[in-house]
Amino acid sequence: DGGITQSPKYLFRKEGQNVTLSCEQNLNHDAMYWYRQDPGQGLRLIYYSQIVNDFQKGDIAEGYSVSREKKESFPLTVTSAQKNPTAFYLCASSHQGGTQYFGPGTRLTVL
Amino acid sequence: EDKVVQSPLSLVVHEGDTVTLNCSYEVTNFRSLLWYKQEKKAPTFLFMLTSSGIEKKSGRLSSILDKKELFSILNITATQTGDSAVYLCAVELRGSARQLTFGSGTQLTVLP
Numbered sequence: 287d288g289g290i291t292q293s294p295k296y297l298f299r300k301e302g303q304n305v306t307l308s309c310e311q312n313l314n315h316d317a318m319y320w321y322r323q324d325p326g327q328g329l330r331l332i333y334y335s336q337i338v339n340d341f342q343k344g345d346i347a348e349g350y351s352v353s354r355e356k357k358e359s360f361p362l363t364v365t366s367a368q369k370n371p372t373a374f375y376l377c378a379s380s381h382q383g384g385t386q387y388f389g390p391g392t393r394l395t396v397l
Numbered sequence: 398e399d400k401v402v403q404s405p406l407s408l409v410v411h412e413g414d415t416v417t418l419n420c421s422y423e424v425t426n427f428r429s430l431l432w433y434k435q436e437k438k439a440p441t442f443l444f445m446l447t448s449s450g451i452e453k454k455s456g457r458l459s460s461i462l463d464k465k466e467l468f469s470i471l472n473i474t475a476t477q478t479g480d481s482a483v484y485l486c487a488v489e490l491r492g493s494a495r496q497l498t499f500g501s502g503t504q505l506t507v508l509p
Contacts, residue, residue, distance in 0.1 A: 290439075317494075317495070319497075326501065326502075327501050327502075328401070328403075328485060328499030328500050328502055329485070329497070329499040330499070331496060331497070334494060334496070336494060342494065344496070376439065376440070382495075385431070385445060386442075386495070386497060387442065388439040388441075390438045390439045391438050391439060
């Protein structure tokens with residue numbers, strides 16, 4: 287099955303804890319992206335990566351970190367420095383110059 | 398600052414109605430405009446528009462772009478309850494990263 291997978295689907299964490307969200311794709315896409323979606327709002331770009339071992343900050347990178355050690359994987363860590371981490375997180379990937387396709391998302395709730 | 402504005406924010410119609418969703422934008426380095434449909438989870442791609450005045454069509458959905466007036470519309474004819482979703486408009490910027498700037502979406506509810 288080709289596609290983008292994100293895990294877990296739902297995640298609950300206590301305030302002050304770091305948490306890592308997984309994103310994997312087997313589409314052989316070069317570029318991968320992380321977005322955050324809050325209720326009633328559009329998607330905002332957190333980080334993106336165009337090639338392995340390289341990534342850039344998006345519009346709201348503060349309090350987040352990423353790595354891109356493998357082409358298929360682009361994990362996102364939500365650190366304790368992120369002030370309002372409760373949100374729906376979406377990962378996307380694309381060929382260079384291609385349309386972005388999205389994973390099913392992870393809903394993070396910080397208690 | 399790049400900006401994408403969608404209207405209306407929400408819309409409730411009955412099955413069989415025709416709806417028009419609007420998206421206006423103010424961005425530097427415009428490359429293309431994309432429409433996505435989001436039903437609770439992953440946004441699914443509908444259309445990419447790069448040229449003014451050329452309608453893109455897929456079944457009951459169609460979309461057109463006006464690069465002079467900086468807006469796009471998404472039309473859905475003969476709506477069905479399965480069309481209920483959030484419709485997202487995004488503008489793709491020029492550059493190798495192909496970043497997307499999203500509007501806040503239009504929540505469409507189609508009643509039986």
